[in-house]
Amino acid sequence: MLKSIELFNDGRRRWIFLGRDPKKPDTLIDSNQYIIMEGDKATLLDPGGLEIFPSMIAGVSREVEIENVESIMASHQDPDIVSSLSMWFSVQDKLSVYAPWVWSSFIPHFGGAREVKAIPDEGMILPLGSSRDLQLIPCHYCHSSGHFTLYDPRAKILFSSDIGAALVPADHEIFVQDFKAMPQYMEAFHKRWMPSNRAKNAWIQRVRQLDIEMMVPQHGCIFRGEDVQRFLDWFEALQVGSAVDGITAGIAETAEAAL
Ligand SMILES: [Fe+2]
Ligand SMILES: [Fe+2]
Numbered sequence: 001m002l003k004s005i006e007l008f009n010d011g012r013r014r015w016i017f018l019g020r021d022p023k024k025p026d027t028l029i030d031s032n033q034y035i036i037m038e039g040d041k042a043t044l045l046d047p048g049g050l051e052i053f054p055s056m057i058a059g060v061s062r063e064v065e066i067e068n069v070e071s072i073m074a075s076h077q078d079p080d081i082v083s084s085l086s087m088w089f090s091v092q093d094k095l096s097v098y099a100p101w102v103w104s105s106f107i108p109h110f111g112g113a114r115e116v117k118a119i120p121d122e123g124m125i126l127p128l129g130s131s132r133d134l135q136l137i138p139c140h141y142c143h144s145s146g147h148f149t150l151y152d153p154r155a156k157i158l159f160s161s162d163i164g165a166a167l168v169p170a171d172h173e174i175f176v177q178d179f180k181a182m183p184q185y186m187e188a189f190h191k192r193w194m195p196s197n198r199a200k201n202a203w204i205q206r207v208r209q210l211d212i213e214m215m216v217p218q219h220g221c222i223f224r225g226e227d228v229q230r231f232l233d234w235f236e237a238l239q240v241g242s243a244v245d246g247i248t249a250g251i252a253e254t255a256e257a258a259l
Pocket of ligand 2 (some may be wrong): 218
């Protein structure tokens, strides 16, 4: 069963974390899923891959009537983000799917064949129930070429998608306890998956303007309070895209050896 943690509740808006399924096969990268609720209506942020759909539908049903799940937000096109799409449509056919416009004709390949509501490059407000305050904030090329994070000014939570991802052991705690222990799980991922320092720094500049109490990524651990700023400082100093040097050198060596 997926662990479920309520991250915020002001009586109307709720955030729920779902993740760390002990039954997840080791062949799958672990992913974190989030429900945002406004009254009895819900949206799912990156609801995950096909393989975890049975655990997800069980976890989501504990919190909300499935017919009240209004939408899915796919931050980008990866299978761990939204390859479960056709299954969600099979249980709630009135769903809206929001995704970056560059992926809006690729994501329907996961099945369900419904129209995707295309998020423009500059971002937009994600409607939920009667609320109009959830901001989709661009993070293109961090790592995907069409990619969004989401900020909730009421909960002061930033959903950071693959930014801040940490490939931690299966039984690792969910909240960051000691930031110094995190880079070992984050560094290689960000260096390889994030191609552009310019894109990375543009996103950092954008989110530094926000009042953030919690940063919740799609893999790994949740950053709270000071750890959010610690992460932004660490990310700013990191030279991303730098894995390319080692990889290119490695390929050249292998090619030479093969000659
Ligand atoms: Fe991804
Ligand atoms: Fe991911």
